Each structure stands twice: as C-alpha cells, then as structure tokens.
Amino acid sequence: MRVRILGSGAGGGFPQWNCGCSNCRRYRSGLFRGSARSQAQLAFSEDGEDWYLLNASPDLRYQIESTPELHPRAPGRNSPIRGVILSGADVDLCLGLLLLREWHRLEVYSTAGVRAAITNGNCFFRVFERMTGQLRWECVEPGSAHSLDSFSFRLLSMPGKYPAWAIDPSDLRPDQAVSGILIESRSHQTLAFLPGLPCISPDLLNVLASCVIVLVDGTFWSEDELIEIEPNARRASEIGHMPVSGPNGSMAALSSLTGTRRIYIHINNTNPILDESSSQHRAVREAGWEVAYDGMELAL
Amino acid sequence: MRVRILGSGAGGGFPQWNCGCSNCRRYRSGLFRGSARSQAQLAFSEDGEDWYLLNASPDLRYQIESTPELHPRAPGRNSPIRGVILSGADVDLCLGLLLLREWHRLEVYSTAGVRAAITNGNCFFRVFERMTGQLRWECVEPGSAHSLDSFSFRLLSMPGKYPAWAIDPSDLRPDQAVSGILIESRSHQTLAFLPGLPCISPDLLNVLASCVIVLVDGTFWSEDELIEIEPNARRASEIGHMPVSGPNGSMAALSSLTGTRRIYIHINNTNPILDESSSQHRAVREAGWEVAYDGMELAL
Numbered sequence: 124m125r126v127r128i129l130g131s132g133a134g135g136g137f138p139q140w141n142c143g144c145s146n147c148r149r150y151r152s153g154l155f156r157g158s159a160r161s162q163a164q165l166a167f168s169e170d171g172e173d174w175y176l177l178n179a180s181p182d183l184r185y186q187i188e189s190t191p192e193l194h195p196r197a198p199g200r201n202s203p204i205r206g207v208i209l210s211g212a213d214v215d216l217c218l219g220l221l222l223l224r225e226w227h228r229l230e231v232y233s234t235a236g237v238r239a240a241i242t243n244g245n246c247f248f249r250v251f252e253r254m255t256g257q258l259r260w261e262c263v264e265p266g267s268a269h270s271l272d273s274f275s276f277r278l279l280s281m282p283g284k285y286p287a288w289a290i291d292p293s294d295l296r297p298d299q300a301v302s303g304i305l306i307e308s309r310s311h312q313t314l315a316f317l318p319g320l321p322c323i324s325p326d327l328l329n330v331l332a333s334c335v336i337v338l339v340d341g342t343f344w345s346e347d348e349l350i351e352i353e354p355n356a357r358r359a360s361e362i363g364h365m366p367v368s369g370p371n372g373s374m375a376a377l378s379s380l381t382g383t384r385r386i387y388i389h390i391n392n393t394n395p396i397l398d399e400s401s402s403q404h405r406a407v408r409e410a411g412w413e414v415a416y417d418g419m420e421l422a423l
Numbered sequence: 424m425r426v427r428i429l430g431s432g433a434g435g436g437f438p439q440w441n442c443g444c445s446n447c448r449r450y451r452s453g454l455f456r457g458s459a460r461s462q463a464q465l466a467f468s469e470d471g472e473d474w475y476l477l478n479a480s481p482d483l484r485y486q487i488e489s490t491p492e493l494h495p496r497a498p499g500r501n502s503p504i505r506g507v508i509l510s511g512a513d514v515d516l517c518l519g520l521l522l523l524r525e526w527h528r529l530e531v532y533s534t535a536g537v538r539a540a541i542t543n544g545n546c547f548f549r550v551f552e553r554m555t556g557q558l559r560w561e562c563v564e565p566g567s568a569h570s571l572d573s574f575s576f577r578l579l580s581m582p583g584k585y586p587a588w589a590i591d592p593s594d595l596r597p598d599q600a601v602s603g604i605l606i607e608s609r610s611h612q613t614l615a616f617l618p619g620l621p622c623i624s625p626d627l628l629n630v631l632a633s634c635v636i637v638l639v640d641g642t643f644w645s646e647d648e649l650i651e652i653e654p655n656a657r658r659a660s661e662i663g664h665m666p667v668s669g670p671n672g673s674m675a676a677l678s679s680l681t682g683t684r685r686i687y688i689h690i691n692n693t694n695p696i697l698d699e700s701s702s703q704h705r706a707v708r709e710a711g712w713e714v715a716y717d718g719m720e721l722a723l
Contacts, residue, residue: 140487141502141527143495151494159488181522185485187440188459194451195443199652202441214521214550221514222481226653227441246544249588250514288549352499353526 124274124308124423126167126336128388129186131415132160133342134215136182137392144352144393156400161186161417162215163318163389165338166193168203169273169309176207177304177316179219189418206230208276210318211301212240212286220258224250228257232269234278235262236299240289265302273309278302279330282321283363301363305330308423314338318389321363323376334383336421341387341414344368344394344403352393367396367407374410381411388415424574424608424723426467426636428688429486431715432460433642434515436482437692444652444693456700461486461717462515463618463689465638466493468503469573469609476507477604477616479519489718506530508576510618511601512540512586520558524550528557532569534578535562536599540589565602573609578602579630582621583663601663605630608723614638618689621663623676634683636721641687641714644668644694644703652693667696667707674710681711688715 130136137160138147149155164186165177174193180186187193187204195201206229209217220241223229233241238260242248251257263269265280283301285292292300303317312335320340323331331337342364343349349356359366366372367387377385387407390396395403396414407414430436437460438447449455464486465477474493480486487493487504495501506529509517523529533541538560542548551557563569565580583601585592592600603617612635620640623631631637642664643649649656659666666672667687677685687707690696695703696714707714 135525136484138488139525140484140493140523141495141500141504141525143498143501145498147495148498151491181481182484184436184440184482188438191451193440195441195447198443198445198448200441201443204441214524214547218518218521218547221518223440224514225435225439225441244544244546246588246590247514247518247547250586253587286550287553288546290546 124167124169125171126165126314126421126423127190128415128417128419129166129190130161130164130180130182131388131390131417132162133389133391134162135392136160136162137397139392142392146397147392155398157397158416160390165316167306172203173205174203175205178210178216179207180215181218183219183222200226202227208304209233209237210304212237212289217241221247226254231258231260232263234265234299234302236295238262239295240285240292244290265298275307277305279305281319283319312423314423319363320365320373322365332380335423336384338386338388339373340364341367341390341394341396343391344396348393374407385411386413386415424467424469425471426465426614426721426723427490428715428717428719429466429490430461430464430480430482431688431690431717432462433689433691434462435692436460436462437697439692442692446697447692455698457697458716460690465616467606472503473505474503475505478509478516479507480515481518483519483522500526502527508604509533509537510604512537512589517541521547526554531558531560532563534565534599534602536595538562539595540585540592544590565598575607577605579605581619583619612723614723619663620665620673622665632680635723636684638686638688638715639673640664641667641690641694641696643691644696648693674707685711686713686715
C-alpha cells in the first residue's frame, strides 16, 4: 500500500494567514530552516489506481493538484479518488468535501455522530443534492472493522468533543465525536492516523504497538504554546491535544514503541519542531521520531 | 488605489481537480502555453496598509500567502485585511470567509439576501460566534453608494438566482441575489467587478462607460462550452454567464468602451482564451481586451 502525506500541518497550516509568531515571521522573511505545511491530509492506495483520503482538508484543491497520482486519467470528468474516511467533524477535517462537489461520486465514511455534526443544519452540504447519489455516506461504529475493496479500516474512539458550532451536539453520542483511524493493508500491516490525541490509554498503547506506522498528533510541543501568541488561548490539553514534550507528552508515552515507525503530523504553526535547526526538532529525531512533511511517501 | 487580482479563474480554478478537458490535460502534461488560475479573488487598498477583499474564494489561504502585502506586520495575531464585499452567495464566492475564522475581526458587506442565503441554516458560520463581534456583517441595498474610510462602493443588481442549496430562496428578494461591484477610489476613478454577467442593459452599459477599469465575466468563450465535457451540462446563459464570443457575447456588447480598460476575469478551465497560443486568445487581445492572471496589478 502506498501512503502519501498531502498535508502535515494543523488547522490553518504553516505559515498561518494572520499569525505573526516567531515561526511564521521567520518563514516569511526567508530565515526559517524548514518547509511550509498545508493542513493535515493523507491519501493511500493499494493498487496505485484507486485512492482514498483520510479527512478532507481545506487545502485539498492544492494538495490534489500537487500530486500527479490524484489527477484525472482520461478526458471528461473523472478522478482516481474513490472515498474519504473522516476522523472528526472539525472544519479543518471536512471542509475539503465541499471542494470535491463537481459532479463526482464519492464514498464517505464516518461515525453517525460526525455525519450529523457536519450535515445537520448545514445548507452548504445541500450542494450535493443536485446529483443523485453523489455522496454515499456510510456511518460506521467505532471499534468494528470495515472491509473495502483492497483494505480494511477501523475507527478508534478517542475522548473529545464535537465542534461548538454543531447543532445540538449533546444529542450526539460522545464516543463518536473524535476518532483515530486504523488502516490495514492487503498484506495485513496496519497504519494508525491519530491527528487529535488527547491521551494514551493502556489499550490504545497496545493497539499502536501492533502497528507498522503511527502518525501521531504533533500539534503542540508544550502545554502553553498557544498562550504565548494569544493570551486568552487555551492549553493544549484543553483542546484535545497531548503535547509532544514533557513527562505527560506523547514522546514519553510512546517511548516503548521502538519497533514502530513513529511520525508526528498535524503540526501547528507555532510548534518549534517545524524549525529543523531547533533543539526541539533535534530532540524528537534523537528519540527516534520523524516529522511529517508535505509530499512524504510511506509504504505498508 | 492599488488593486491586486489574487485569482482569475472560475469556480474550481484551472486546472480543475477532476477535469480532463483539453486545457486541463495539456496543462498537466506541460504542453499548455498559459498559466494556472486560482479562483476569482480581488484585493485592493487605498493606502497600502488596510486591504479589502472582493469576495472570499476557497483559495484564499494560498492567495494571501502568495501576496506579501496581505501578510501580518507584527508579532501575535494580526492582518492588514479589514473587510470583504460579496457579490453573491455561491460557495466559490464565500467559502473563504471560513478560512478567515482565526480570531480576526472582519467587516462583511453584502445584500441582505446574500447574507441570508449564506448564513441561514448554515452551522459552519456559527464558528464565528466563539468571538464576540468577529464578523460585523452590514447589509447594503443595491444601487446606493457606501463610503468607507478611503473609498466608496456600490452594488449593482444583476439578473440571477440564489444558489439552489440556500434555505427558502423564494423568501429572499430576487434583485439581491447577484450583484456587480463598483469601487470608487479617493481620486474618483471607478472599477467595475462583474464576475457573473448574464446580460448587458443600456443602463449597465452607461455605468461601465464611466469606469476606468471593467473586470468582466470571462467564464465561457461560447454557449455550449461545458456540454463538450459534460453532456448533461447547461448552456452558459442558463447559468448566468454571457459568453465572450458571438453576436450575443460580451466582447461585441462592450465594443464601444474603447476608453475603458477591459479585462476578462472568472475564466473557466474550459475557456480557450486561457491558451495563449489559441486563436480565441488572440481574438480577445486584438479586440482590445486583457485576460486577467493571478498576481496582476492594477491602479486606479
């Protein structure tokens, strides 16, 4: 299975349009050692012909255009993109669905709660009604495996909330709000995609230990990172992201996974690991981690 | 006044993600003489400090990032973008508002009908409720002039429809669905922005004759252009776009405006004028027209 990281940044990408943090300022002035990041997005294919997406980022138009494997292969309207699996309902995870509205049939997989949060009271999604059956949206239960043509996937329920903008989120099942996604290839190797990871339970640690590749929430280096640019901002753990560093960070919590390829993704523009000359970047590399970048290729 | 064309394409841009038309195929194979186009978007500023946008395209994150004038100028969260004037409610015209949701105050100007079409029953727009007064959305009446700090603008009512996905569009005033936008600079020079132009009345022709620059709907070269790639597609005039060519086209209808700088914008990926080696491109140039491109600078 080929896996392509189309985007490795957190919401807003790097640099972020209205951010003057140290990373963004230095990047724009050409003084930054590290690359720009579009918003987190994965694509994968078992045969190189049919491709599936993990989430649908607001940058999807550019991400598709910069990936020849995802281009049309014939005259007329066509695309090798078959479907999308969603890990949550945040705007950054699903807005890209609206960019795929040009008369192309698409399979979408999510929990029932995520589907309801995104589409209840959302007139934008009525745009898909002009073509019968354009979106075939299948709701799946966290925990159970779902086989598609050439691979299977499983959603892992994570502690987390529906977006505050959702209509009546209290009517939706809390265990369906945020998921990790496990993709199992035809050769029975598993990749875990956890762009929003609030904590690591012993069960989750066991699951991750059985994976060949884990793509883990690298949003923030530290708990207070956002407060440095926005005094009223919340801490990392308050918005569902375990920081990378510290005794309660993901680097320490996953230090036992020495047989697994560990990669940070969904990296916020403020995170010092984006700066390849930083001590923080060096620290994650020395701990055996990789830092995802746009265009990165993985194989399962 | 400085005017920057951030995007010059129609909805979906050029190349379009799932399009295998002759233009898109040749562009991707490196055989096309002409540049890619992001979705139509303008920015303008009277003093080079405060900038306003005409519409808010889905490509806005990339368009801002590729325009140093629109970057933050200080540490912390900040942006020189003050406001947005909307010409209609189509997803391609307003989706970019959701990309500007990161804790930045914004003035939005549109007709009451366009505001209702976009925001009624649209849970995504509740994302702005987390910050009090983040969007100050002022509804303006077509025809009347509105003065802001350093310029004034006027919406011109065009024949046209609200998007089919809007909630109860029949409850909204039809004359508020689609507008042209006139921007008058401090030096009393006027630019017209007409990305959706279904027809040209004698009154409109008079208005345009008084403008220094007109940016005109260049979506389609011909009436049947879309049918060539999608057999079930509608004709240009059925979706509110006067074609460029032919006896009923905009090139003929505006041939008397010899004292006005005439520029085609909102150019669909299928339009042969994108190909600089085409006879159609030559024809518009010989008729005195320019073809907008991303990054084009204008002055008023």
